[in-house]
Amino acid sequence: MDKILINKHIIESNAFVNSADNLKGSGKYLLGIAAADERSLNSKFGIRYFFGGNNGIDEYSVKVDESFQSISKVCPAAKMYEREIYDLFGLTPDGHPDLRPLMLYPENWNSSVHPLRKDYNNSIPEMKRYGEYKFKKVLGEGIFEVLVGPVHAGIIEPGHFRFSLAGEPVLQLEIRHFWKHRGIEKVCEGKDFKEALDLVAKISGDNNVNITISYLEAVESILNLEITERAKYIRVILAELERIWNYVRDVAWIFMDIGFALPAQSLFALQEELMKLNKSLTGHRFLFNALTVGGVNFNLDSSKLKAIDNMINKVEKNIKECEAFIVNSSTVLDRLEFTGKINKKTAEELSLCGISARASGLPRDSRIEFPYLIYDKFDLKPALLESGDVFARTALRIKEIYVSKKIIGDLLFNLPEGDIAVAYENRTEAYKYAAGNSETPRGNAFFYVMADNDGKIFRLKYIDPSFRIWPSIQYGVLGNIIADFPLINKSLNLSYSGNDM
Amino acid sequence: MNYNIGHLIFGIIQFFTIILLAPFFAGFIHKLKQRARGQKGINIFQFYINFNKLLKKEIVLSKDATFISEIAPYIVFVSYLVILLMLPAFYRYSLLGVSSDVILIAYSLALATFFMTLYAMDQGSAFGGLGASREWFLTVLSEPSLIFIFISLAIYTKQGRITDIFYFIQKGAANAFLLGVNSDAVSIAIPFLLFISLFIVGISENARIPVDNPETHLELTMFHEANILEASGKHLGLFEYGSYLKLTVFLTVMSLILFPYMAVNIYQIPLALIVYILKMIILCILIAGVEIVSPKMRVFRVPNLLSVSFMLSLIAMILSIRGF
DSSP states (O other): OOOOOOEEEEEOOOHHHHHHHHHHTTTTTEEEEEEEEEEHHHEEEEEEEEETTTTTHHHHEEEEEEEEEOOTTTTTTHHHHHHHHHHOOOOOOTTOSSSOOSSSSSTTTTTOOOTTTOOOOOOOOOOOOSOOOOOOOSSTTEEEEEOOOOSSSSSSOHHHHHHHSSSBEEEEEEEEOOOOOOHHHHHHTBHHHHHHHHHTTTSSSGHHHHHHHHHHHHHHHHHHHHOOOHHHHHHHHHEEEEHHHHHHHHHHHHHHHOOOHHHHHHHHHHHHHHHHHHHHHSOOOOOOTTTTEEEOOOOOHHHHHHHHHHHHHHHHHHHHHHHHHHHHHHHHHHHTTTSOOOOHHHHHHHHHHHHHHHTOOOOHHHHHSSOOTTTGOOOOOOOOOOOOHHHHHHHHHHHHHHHHHHHHHHHHTTOOSOOHHHHHHHHTTTEEEEEEEEEOSSSSSEEEEEOOOOBBBEEEEEEEEHHHHHHHHHTTTTTGGGGGGHHHHHOOOHHHHHHHO | OOOHHHHHHHHHHHHHHHHHHHHHHHHHHHHHHHHHTOOOOTTTTHHHHHHHHHSOOOOOOOOOOOOHHHHHHHHHHHHHHHHHHHHSSSSSSSSTTTOOOOHHHHHHHHHHHHHHHHHHHTTTTTHHHHHHHHHHHHHHHHHHHHHHHHHHHHHHHOBBBHHHHHHHHHHHIIIIIIOOOOOOOOSSHHHHHHHHHHHHHHHHHOTTTTTTOOTTOGGGGOOOOHHHTOOOOHHHHHHHHHHHHHHHHHHHHHHHHHHHOOOOSSGGHHHHHHHHHHHHHHHHHHHHHOOOOOOOOGGGGGGHHHHHHHHHHHHHHHHHHHHH
């Protein structure tokens, strides 16, 4: 049973550039590119392009040897995926404009070692300088560079931002991430689906429920497993609770970054209450370990349902106050409006997803485009704003808190009876693969999972929304001053660990 | 006027009282802000503890640093001390009262800023240069207001020293309100205008919201803090203490404009001290209030705010020349 409608196409590498162009013309956008070392099956590497659109997901698979045709020129969003494949598989994308190493740093990694190949022997190359990474330079009188990170002031993850400035205005921003590559995809290979679940949950902790849902969509589809209605309902409730606490935190940080601590602190207090609710429901503040293959790990009794109901009503009340606060304060609006604008065209070319896409006027919401679990039961409409600035992203988060509240409210007292988890046999067709997707608070989380002939994972590829959206910040800051960068960054609120797994 | 040993002793007492109180005022504002947001807040004496800790810490200097980095923290700190030696916070005869020229005060402030920005650039970090350029952006814009404020006070009272200026206003006000003598020196408009103008300059010079955010950890948004990002140990301690002193300088001048009451002899000192502390607490509450209810402005909106301050001081100047 395929839960997501995937149309499979097999294509020759050389012809694909043209089809990619046509695909874009037909309104489809790139969801991701997944490569796999399938030399043990058919002595070739497999590259799969996933394009999304309103009538489902199209998969184009290409068999290649050591190189393949780059589609970056017609589809700029492919740039990062192709660099990633070049690093981890050593397959050369011909015609790629920028083949600098992405995640394996030439400063300490031998670029002829490709960890995702099956013949990689798990050894780490000697720690020494193998090459150099060249940053783009802006030259001219009075132009200087400001380097930020990878170590930041504050407890955040590592990322390097290199600004070229002429006074305050930003002429160019170049980001370099992937400082703590964990190799989760490689580690998952050879593990069974349940073992990998714990690793998947740690890809990006604050979105772990939604990411896990995406993984389970793929896995349960491989296992031909149908979970109970009750488990589906509980998964959706958890997913929306996670969305709410993420958005509450994001809005709070927007206030914090414009130096307005008064409303920020009250939202932080609200976030704390939401996390306490999480803990009382599942035993963990971040909802870790709530889901399992075949269902969920805990049940909702009437007292828990009541607690959720009280909490979401409280959230709605507080967020209404907060919304009035933003709209009625000219000084707050002055900071948010026209800051960090990402044009619709840029958003399209970079295949953005989630809040960042919707704030720029692209109606992309996986809950609506590729419905999973029970999302097709709600008549959801993508919340859209056109301006693409910090204000739009903040306002959308507030809007979507109401949507999530409504979804939870609809489900709470209509929970179907039944088991919360079903037993399953860990047996699959050999080399069967499936895709899963879900809408995390940051955007579409996409999983491609392939089983081996033993019910274990042969290849797992995860594409985090942050991986897609990070490059867009380089365009969002143009025309802004450097003092507004932290605010723009916070309005996108991307994950470093999801980006670099 | 003959000065005797009593003037010296009370001058010294006044000087050390203000210096010792300075971190308290900064801590009090911080505490107020935190309580207003529903946080438990820091210890009100936390900044004394921090200073003590920083004094014990090692100084780390960049390998590109020159002797400027060695001397700048002391020059900055001493500049503020010199100003505090001149201010008649609650005792009319401050130690450097005879040379407390208003222009000297204004440019001692500028001297401190100059050396702080030299320090910022001397260490060769990109943030330092950015912070220095922003600091001057603010200082250049607020300097005219500051000068106009002091000059209009001088013209208005026909005195050059800050001790004399405020004593003149104090006497005039006392005559008008207590004895009913109608004095030319009493005008509500000029002090009122000057107070608002100085308040705006004070907010900008002391890196408070809405101009700068003293609590942020985001280097890219900093004004004042970006200058001292590289400072450590005793140097950082001196810069931090210097910023408390600067705040106290501005608050003290504001308090004098608001309600000048200086002791002229030993018997008035207790009352004058209490009045001084009360005024300072009121001003702290005022600053905290502004910081609580407003977000930080866009960088390039700050000139609008400072031009308001400039216009107010200009009007005050015109009024004082016309002799209200």
